[in-house]
Amino acid sequence: MTTPLPENEYQFLLDKKVQHITTLFGEFSLPPLDIFPSPSRHYRMRAEFRIWHNKEELYHVMYDPYTQKRIRVDSFPIASKLINLAMQAIVPLLKSSEILRDKLFQIDYLSTLSNQLLITLIYHRKLNEDWLIAAKNLKQNLTNQGIDVHIVGRASNQKICLDQDYIDERLNILNHIYTYRQVENSFTQPNAKINIDMLSWAINVTKEISGDLLELYCGNGNFSIALAQNFNKVLATEIAKASVKAAQYNITVNTINNVKIARLSAEELTDAMKGVRKFKRLDGIDLADYQFSTILVDPPRSGLDKNTLEMIIKYQTIIYISCNPLTLKDNLSFICKTHKIGQLAIFDQFPYTDHLEIGLVLSKKDE
Known part of the structure; x- marks a missing residue:
C-alpha cells in the first residue's frame, strides 16, 4: 500500500x-x-502479494479489485510490523539470487504476535536442489537480520519445507496464555x-x-x-x-x-x-x-x-x-x-x- x-x-x-x-x-x-x-x-497477521519482474527490478504488487490496475507495494501498514520488516529485507536478497527470483510469482506471509514468521515462495517452475540451497541461504540472511523465519517453496504439485510448515501463535486471553499452531496454506x-x-x-x-x-x-x-x-x-x-x-x-x-x-x-x-x-x-x-x-x-x-x-x-x-x-x-x-x-x-x-x-x-x- x-x-x-x-x-x-x-x-x-x-x-x-x-x-x-x-x-x-x-x-x-x-x-x-x-x-x-x-x-x-499493523493488525493483519497474514498477507499475499504477487511479484512483479521488470528486468533486474523486483517488487511486491497487488491488484485493484475494480480496475485490475497493478499497484506497487513497498510497505503495507495494515500488515504486522514483522511482515513489513520481512518485505523490506527480502527484496534485495531475492534480486541478488537468480535461482530464487526465477519465475517467482507470489509470496505469502504468515506472522504471529509471538514474532514468528512463515514465508511461502510460489513459482511457475519446478524447484530443485539448487533452489533448496539458495532458500537456506535466504533463511540464514533473514535470521541474521533478527527475523525468526521459516520458509516453504511451492510449485505445481510440489511443496518443499526447509524445516517446518507451521508457526505457533501465543494469545493472552483473559490472562491465560493459549498456544495455537498455524499451518501454512490453512485458515487462521x-x-x-x-x-x-x-x-x-x-x-x-x-x-x-x-x-x-x-x-x-x-x-x-x-x-x-x-x-x-x-x-x-x-x-x-x-x-x-x-x-x-x-x-x-x-x-x-x-x-x-x-x-x-x-x-x-x-x-x-x-x-x-x-x-x-x-x-x-x-x-x-x-x-x-x-x-x-x-x-x-x-x-x-x-x-x-x-x-x-x-x-x-x-x-x-x-x-x-x-x-x-x-x-x-x-x-x-x-x-x-x-x-x-x-x-x-x-x-x-x-x-x-x-x-x-x-x-x-x-x-x-x-x-
Missing part, C-alpha cells in the same frame, strides 16, 4: 458499519451491541487482536451455560480450546486434514482434557447425528455420550445450509460467528422462529473495508 491509511477516519468508518448492521437486522429484536474496534494499523484468523476479543467475548457469554458443546467448522480449534473451560465436554468438527492435525496438537499443548476433534463436514455430522450414515472417522467417539446443550457455528461466507439449520435449532443455545452479514440475516430468518438473540457483538476484523465479523448468542424461546 503506497498511500497513507485514513486513520483519522477509522472511528467514522466503524460507526458507519455499525449503523449498517443495525439497519440490516432491524426486523429482529436486538440486544445492546458490544463493539470491538481493531488497531488502526487474520486479525490477532480481534481474535483475542472474539475468544474473550465467547468465554464471557458462555460462563453460565452448562452441559456439553458441539462446534462445527472448528479450524485449528480456535474457539473450542478457549471455551473448553465452560463446558463438561466439547466435540468439534473440521474437514481440512491440516487443520484437524493442528487442532489435535493445540489440544495437547494446552493440556485440554475434555475436547475431541472429528474430521467431518457439517453435512456429514448432520447425517451422523440423524443416524443416516456411519463414519469410520467417528471411531472412538460415541455421540450418545454427549449431552449437548450448546452448538457453536463459524461457517464460511455462504452461511449454513438448510439441513444444518434444521439441526442446530434443536439446541438450547446457539453461538453463531459470522463473516457475512447477508447470509447471517438469511439464516436468522429461520433460526429466530425458535430462538431469540440474547447477545450481539461486532468485531472489526477488517478495518477500512465493508466487512465485519459478528457474534451472536441465541437461546430457545419459551414454549
Whole structure:
C-alpha cells in the first residue's frame, strides 16, 4: 500500500458499519451491541502479494479489485510490523539470487504476535536442489537480520519445507496464555487482536451455560480450546486434514482434557447425528455420550445450509460467528422462529473495508 491509511477516519468508518448492521437486522429484536474496534494499523497477521519482474527490478504488487490496475507495494501498514520488516529485507536478497527470483510469482506471509514468521515462495517452475540451497541461504540472511523465519517453496504439485510448515501463535486471553499452531496454506484468523476479543467475548457469554458443546467448522480449534473451560465436554468438527492435525496438537499443548476433534463436514455430522450414515472417522467417539446443550457455528461466507439449520435449532443455545452479514440475516430468518438473540457483538476484523465479523448468542424461546 503506497498511500497513507485514513486513520483519522477509522472511528467514522466503524460507526458507519455499525449503523449498517443495525439497519440490516432491524426486523429482529436486538440486544445492546458490544463493539470491538481493531488497531488502526499493523493488525493483519497474514498477507499475499504477487511479484512483479521488470528486468533486474523486483517488487511486491497487488491488484485493484475494480480496475485490475497493478499497484506497487513497498510497505503495507495494515500488515504486522514483522511482515513489513520481512518485505523490506527480502527484496534485495531475492534480486541478488537468480535461482530464487526465477519465475517467482507470489509470496505469502504468515506472522504471529509471538514474532514468528512463515514465508511461502510460489513459482511457475519446478524447484530443485539448487533452489533448496539458495532458500537456506535466504533463511540464514533473514535470521541474521533478527527475523525468526521459516520458509516453504511451492510449485505445481510440489511443496518443499526447509524445516517446518507451521508457526505457533501465543494469545493472552483473559490472562491465560493459549498456544495455537498455524499451518501454512490453512485458515487462521487474520486479525490477532480481534481474535483475542472474539475468544474473550465467547468465554464471557458462555460462563453460565452448562452441559456439553458441539462446534462445527472448528479450524485449528480456535474457539473450542478457549471455551473448553465452560463446558463438561466439547466435540468439534473440521474437514481440512491440516487443520484437524493442528487442532489435535493445540489440544495437547494446552493440556485440554475434555475436547475431541472429528474430521467431518457439517453435512456429514448432520447425517451422523440423524443416524443416516456411519463414519469410520467417528471411531472412538460415541455421540450418545454427549449431552449437548450448546452448538457453536463459524461457517464460511455462504452461511449454513438448510439441513444444518434444521439441526442446530434443536439446541438450547446457539453461538453463531459470522463473516457475512447477508447470509447471517438469511439464516436468522429461520433460526429466530425458535430462538431469540440474547447477545450481539461486532468485531472489526477488517478495518477500512465493508466487512465485519459478528457474534451472536441465541437461546430457545419459551414454549
